[in-house]
Amino acid sequence: MKREKSIHKGVGHLLFAALALALPVAVAAGPSGQALSFTCAGCHGTDGSSVGPSMPAIAGMDPEVFVDAMQAYRQDERNATIMNRIAKAYTDEQLKEMAWFFASQRLRLFPQTYDAALAEQGARLHDEYCEKCHEKGGQPGDAGTLAGQWMPYLHFTMEDFLNGKRTWPRKMKRKVDAAIEASGDTAIPALVNYYGSQQ
Template sequence: MNSKKTINTQGCNRLLSLLALLALVPFQLSAESARLPAGPSGQALAFTCAGCHGTDGSSVGPSMPAIAGMDPEVFVDAMKAYRQDERNPSIMNRIAKAYTDEQFEAMGWFFASQRLRLFPQPYDPRLAEQGARLHDDYCEKCHENGGRPGDAGTLAGQWMPYLHFTMEDFISGKRKWPRKMQRKVDAAIEEAGGDAIPALVNYYGSQQ
């Protein structure tokens, strides 16, 4: 369990984080199987997601987010929010209602242990440069390392159409803002106007 502490306190690099997560997986799974009656494994559950989110969670479809390498707590929170209709209804709210908390956790651990494969996508270099500055000023504090996978989700290299949908939902009030985020986004928009969101999205999309 020390390894998990290392991630939180020292923010070690991605490879080490991944290995640390992996070390936890066998414990997690064995605890899981001891506690639960028979049921599908985390792997079996996660395999059913691939038709929309790509094999092992690396999506090749620009409107579907990559979920490989995702922080397991972020995954579980997202699935719970969909299950409770707290996010703009997509197909996910209908799907999430089929699963228990334990199944969300099992899927979350599976995806956390997958290597995120990123695919090139077109972006506007001028906007990406502007977005990099906005990110440093307003976003980096929570979305560390340029928005690489962490406890505030995966932004770096994420599909841009998906990021646009997400920001539309926050701004139109269809998705609850995490703590402090609304203030930060408002400030970014005050600084860069209508370019702020496209700039940030292009910045994240530029990290390939």
């Protein structure tokens, strides 16, 4: 009987030791990118395909674009309503985990009402001024996602650039200025309608 108790005790100690060794590894690993992304679901959808027209879809986003955006929010270098506070809660490693999760998600597009004539004009403007950076009509890539993106979000974002609330990426201001010079006040609405027409 004593021997049996001793064996049970020994096994119990072994199990406890194994658990004690495994616990720091589990804690060090932290939550997965998917688990971290749950905090984004209210605005950007559970898979990054936003259903709110003023919130950008981030599914399929290039991981570096995601991390750069979040770091800019964290450092108050990008105009935001709430994102700058949210971004401050994450480490660089957590941002990378989230970035890879969203990059692995398939972008789901939702129907939007758009002006066909403006969209046609926007397609021409895109080909001439935007395609070099925003390839394949603005499909997800290392310059972000424009094709199928929510039109109100695109409109608000362009207003931020034009009003100086957001820093222009390299070469973008020159290209946008050229598009506006070519088409006047209809240039931005035309581009927004073109991207929104890709459903």
